[in-house]
Amino acid sequence: MRPIRPGDRGPAVTEIRTVLTGLDLLVPTAPDADEFDTHTERAVRAFQQSRGLSVDGRVGAETWRALDAARWRLGARTLYHAVPEPLTGEDVRSLQERLLEMGYDVGRADAIYGVRTSRAVAQFQREVGLTPDGSCGPHTMNALRRLGRKVVGGRPQWLRESDAIRQSGPALVGRTVVIDPGHGGTDPGVVVPDGSLRWTEADLVHDLASRLEGRLAASGVRVQLTRGPAPEDCLPDVGRAELANSLGADVFISLHLDGHANPEAEGVATYHYGTDNGVTSATGERLAGLVQREIVARTGLRDCRTHAKAWDLLRLTRMPAVRVEVGYLTSPADRARLVDPRFRDRVVEAIVAAVQRMYFPVERDVPTGSIDVSELRAVVAAGTVVD
């Protein structure tokens, strides 16, 4: 098959675009758009990168197969542990994410229906009184839907986090968000001289933090920053985590910019607590995914994905916590965007939307990029997001 490539048109391109839009990699446009434009190419590249395929921005046989697996929606087919060729697909990933949120140990949400996923499904089935065959058909899907995000088992330390979120309901009003602008004081973070100017990570992330503070406060959220614009000393990460704990924060967001010797390194990445052996903060991971997807969808920054890290900041905080590296200050392309206040507003809007989505029940969640943050207050006031 000849690869489908930039410039091509036709129903196959429409199909590719539909799958990519469903994966949050492409901002929705007209449903029948059939041109393989630059946005499509970028989305194809991001998709290839996320699936470990060779990244060429074209849809050949291999990428087509991966896209085909990606288009399965949870509930559209029965899932089971197939040997030797396991089932893969976006529906498997959704199932794994749902099980993780409910506290079942499926390892990482890798979209592969392996032994561990099958075991987690069997455990779920046993606990809700279904035959524990480890496959996910209509009955199991019904039980999953019925229970929503109710916790029925699994890892207690992370369940507490999710429990607190559920008990507090979906509205933002009255929550406490601690925003942590990285560095500060004697530590400027990444520094890039620019003519007579000198851009520092510490200053730019503080500006982002104050904009975010304003937007969240306008939605009725209590906001606390971990530092002012020019503190004397730089508070270590342990101190920042302790501060967030002592304030009883519901959500903790740390803001940083990245830097690299190679000016071509660019893009946004989000980190949540987790270790290599599959221990993860399910709510932290969910928040990280939402923040990452909203920022990518709303800003066009390159998607460097979410990652689990056991850093003090993420390990010691007792609430869902993420660290966002909002682009590379050392990349001329990212820097040109970051120094533009309108761009920083878009980043802030994306983070507000992500925090909002954190409190939507999973069943009512909305597509990435679709929350109009300016109307957030009205929505909250009207009670339309109340469960």
Ligand SMILES: [Zn+2]
């Ligand atoms: Zn930093």
